[in-house]
Amino acid sequence: MARWALISGLRGDLEAYEAIQADLRHTRRVDTLFVLGDVIGPERECNALLNRLQQPRRGELEPQCLYGWWEDQLLAERGYRGERRADALRLSQGEAAVDALLQAVDPAHMGWLAALQFGFIELDCALLHGSSAAVDDSLEPASSPLLLLDRLTRMDVNRLFTARSGRQFRLELSGGGIQSQVQDLEGQRHQQQGVPPRQVIGIGAGVHYTIYDPGSDRLDFLAAGSRPQQRARGFA
Amino acid sequence: MAHAVISCLHANLAALEAVLADIDQQGIDTITCLGDLVGYGPQPNEVVNLVRERQIPTCQGCWDEDIIEGLNACDCSYPSQLAERRGQLAHQWTADQLSEENRAFLASLPMSLWRDRQLFVHGSPNSQHEYLLPDMDAFAALERVESAGAETLFCGHTHRPYVRELRDGSIRVRVRQTPGEPAGVAEAEDRELRLPLRRIINAGSVGEPRHGNTHATYVIHHEDTNAVEIREVPYDVERTCRAIVDAGLPPIFAWRLRHGFEYAERADDASHVCER
Amino acid sequence: MSPTLLISGPPGCGKTSWILNRIRNHRGPCGFLRLVGYPDEGLLQARDGGIDLAWLQDQCPGLLDLADPDQALAPRPANLLALIELPQFQPPADSGLAGLDRRAIPQLEALHLSPDEHLHFGRDDLLPRQDTLDFNSLQALERNLAGSVWDPASLSSFWFELVNGAYGDVYRAKALMNLPDGRAFFCNWMVSREGSQFLPLQTTASPDGRPQRLSRLVVQGKDLDPAAIEVTLADCLLSDALLELEQARLRQQEAPSHPSPAA
Numbered sequence: 001m002a003r004w005a006l007i008s009g010l011r012g013d014l015e016a017y018e019a020i021q022a023d024l025r026h027t028r029r030v031d032t033l034f035v036l037g038d039v040i041g042p043e044r045e046c047n048a049l050l051n052r053l054q055q056p057r058r059g060e061l062e063p064q065c066l067y068g069w070w071e072d073q074l075l076a077e078r079g080y081r082g083e084r085r086a087d088a089l090r091l092s093q094g095e096a097a098v099d100a101l102l103q104a105v106d107p108a109h110m111g112w113l114a115a116l117q118f119g120f121i122e123l124d125c126a127l128l129h130g131s132s133a134a135v136d137d138s139l140e141p142a143s144s145p146l147l148l149l150d151r152l153t154r155m156d157v158n159r160l161f162t163a164r165s166g167r168q169f170r171l172e173l174s175g176g177g178i179q180s181q182v183q184d185l186e187g188q189r190h191q192q193q194g195v196p197p198r199q200v201i202g203i204g205a206g207v208h209y210t211i212y213d214p215g216s217d218r219l220d221f222l223a224a225g226s227r228p229q230q231r232a233r234g235f236a
Numbered sequence: 237m238a239h240a241v242i243s244c245l246h247a248n249l250a251a252l253e254a255v256l257a258d259i260d261q262q263g264i265d266t267i268t269c270l271g272d273l274v275g276y277g278p279q280p281n282e283v284v285n286l287v288r289e290r291q292i293p294t295c296q297g298c299w300d301e302d303i304i305e306g307l308n309a310c311d312c313s314y315p316s317q318l319a320e321r322r323g324q325l326a327h328q329w330t331a332d333q334l335s336e337e338n339r340a341f342l343a344s345l346p347m348s349l350w351r352d353r354q355l356f357v358h359g360s361p362n363s364q365h366e367y368l369l370p371d372m373d374a375f376a377a378l379e380r381v382e383s384a385g386a387e388t389l390f391c392g393h394t395h396r397p398y399v400r401e402l403r404d405g406s407i408r409v410r411v412r413q414t415p416g417e418p419a420g421v422a423e424a425e426d427r428e429l430r431l432p433l434r435r436i437i438n439a440g441s442v443g444e445p446r447h448g449n450t451h452a453t454y455v456i457h458h459e460d461t462n463a464v465e466i467r468e469v470p471y472d473v474e475r476t477c478r479a480i481v482d483a484g485l486p487p488i489f490a491w492r493l494r495h496g497f498e499y500a501e502r503a504d505d506a507s508h509v510c511e512r
Numbered sequence: 513m514s515p516t517l518l519i520s521g522p523p524g525c526g527k528t529s530w531i532l533n534r535i536r537n538h539r540g541p542c543g544f545l546r547l548v549g550y551p552d553e554g555l556l557q558a559r560d561g562g563i564d565l566a567w568l569q570d571q572c573p574g575l576l577d578l579a580d581p582d583q584a585l586a587p588r589p590a591n592l593l594a595l596i597e598l599p600q601f602q603p604p605a606d607s608g609l610a611g612l613d614r615r616a617i618p619q620l621e622a623l624h625l626s627p628d629e630h631l632h633f634g635r636d637d638l639l640p641r642q643d644t645l646d647f648n649s650l651q652a653l654e655r656n657l658a659g660s661v662w663d664p665a666s667l668s669s670f671w672f673e674l675v676n677g678a679y680g681d682v683y684r685a686k687a688l689m690n691l692p693d694g695r696a697f698f699c700n701w702m703v704s705r706e707g708s709q710f711l712p713l714q715t716t717a718s719p720d721g722r723p724q725r726l727s728r729l730v731v732q733g734k735d736l737d738p739a740a741i742e743v744t745l746a747d748c749l750l751s752d753a754l755l756e757l758e759q760a761r762l763r764q765q766e767a768p769s770h771p772s773p774a775a
Contacts, residue, residue, distance in 0.1 A: 177406065183400075184396065
């Protein structure tokens, strides 16, 4: 079965994207490239990367893109989210960051950005920027397992790939359970529920990306450009 | 001390009067209401007036919100086109009937109420539109209570009363992360989270039952013993059915109420939360 | 020589189901005719409008329509089993062929049909009798739904209300209903039975616009409220715009593009 490459958090960095594409040309059996959002950011002009994502060069994998937190902020500020504006960005980084974001993206790209999806379901996996709860939901290795299990349950998937935290990790739910007792007008029911063997996977950000093989469930956390020197760290 | 919790009145005056009489008869004077004072039923002003007269602490339901904010429920919260059209008709009728004063009262209602570590909401702590059904995933149910920081969660919205206790929970995880990450090690790390005992108490519905018969339902929480009693109260259903027809609401609403069927079925995907 | 069988009985007694069974068990060609039936005092016959024939032809491709005048004059195939259905509330006064309603004879003669046998539900033990009810007065309501397409979940709610008495005391309801995905269902309910039948037709249309085939609702009962049914129908049937929206989604699903959007 073919493998997936998962990237996020490029924030306008075309060089990082090209480095990943160059890596992927030498990586066997990768047939799908998922971009889990945050292709834009306020730090640099993003139009070159946006053009490239929409018009891949020959020999490059065509990216399947989602919107991330930064796209959501820009879409809100440009009136694509009803009444909502980029208030989260304004509160956390100030008006200057909002201006920088507006400057970084040519309005001609808004149609393409507005058409991006919140998430993909592939096989038994959910591919999301944040989580099933929200695009800004940052899942980390230290997040409450109860919260992580809830996010998996909401999508009814076995694996949730997330990018928001920028971290690369695999967290497996490995055991546990809970007792539930319900009393209603029909009587009393008791139920023992186990923890399903599910996983949350952080795919990294920028040059840090992930290769996933759905056939063997093998994950490789990689950094673009360092591949010849670096031994892939696989968690089978 | 005993404490009565009522929910989902849906503009059904006869049902509300019967439930309040049942509460009074037991000498209970602490009442909390979980919203949906209006919607579908024929007496929105009368019901809101009575809740205001009795000064019952109330949080806002999805119908109360929609009436003041304009129809906000997303299409996906209706299971069928028929349910959606009927819901919109009921919404329009209710919006036309409601007095400015009562509209302002509904707008003033809080999303949630607290009493010690008891949390009172209409649907779930996440949303007035989310259904916490009695058989929903136990971990997801516990997450709703725990993330809100409550010990006991009182909710309504499903129109089916229940008491759910979640105990002896634990989740074990194995984490592997790349070296170089803060505090990261290449080796697998095992952790276990012990989950606390939590309760979800659903107050059912006063005005639009969905539990198989026509009786109004509500719950009484006996705080000294922590016991919860689910009460069923018969009321004059025909009085409300006549009022539905007299008000010019669709006669099918009366037929459905008379037979113990809710006015509009609940959405198929009960876990769905409207993102708007 | 194969027989020409005429069976009669009150609404919902199982005439069409019995005929379907006979056709399936017959090795050789079959033909079908439904006579309109004649009103008795206080009892109105419902105009079936071709539901039974359409349902049987869907289930038994090649079934001959004996009401077709061209076929009536053509030589009949050897071994043809001709089945004639006659809605009739009251049992015949005489047994066997002598009990056949005289009013049916001119139509049968015009179609060159001469029954060899007449069986009536409730009278003849060859026929099942569990659904054969006595009727004293009965209203009928028919609604042509040609070109109509249902929101599936709304159809389920409407049918639930219909057979549970929201629009009057219904004894019998049957219909052919179209869904947006091109399927059609034969919906069948009888007061003496538990639950409704929803049987898919084998012939489906492409999910592209409004299907051309027969679609019809027939209800028999007391104190029926056609105006209330119309109000509900208007809330259940899909508009052109919603139908196209739904069918565009279905067409897209048929040709899945990679990857599939979530949420």
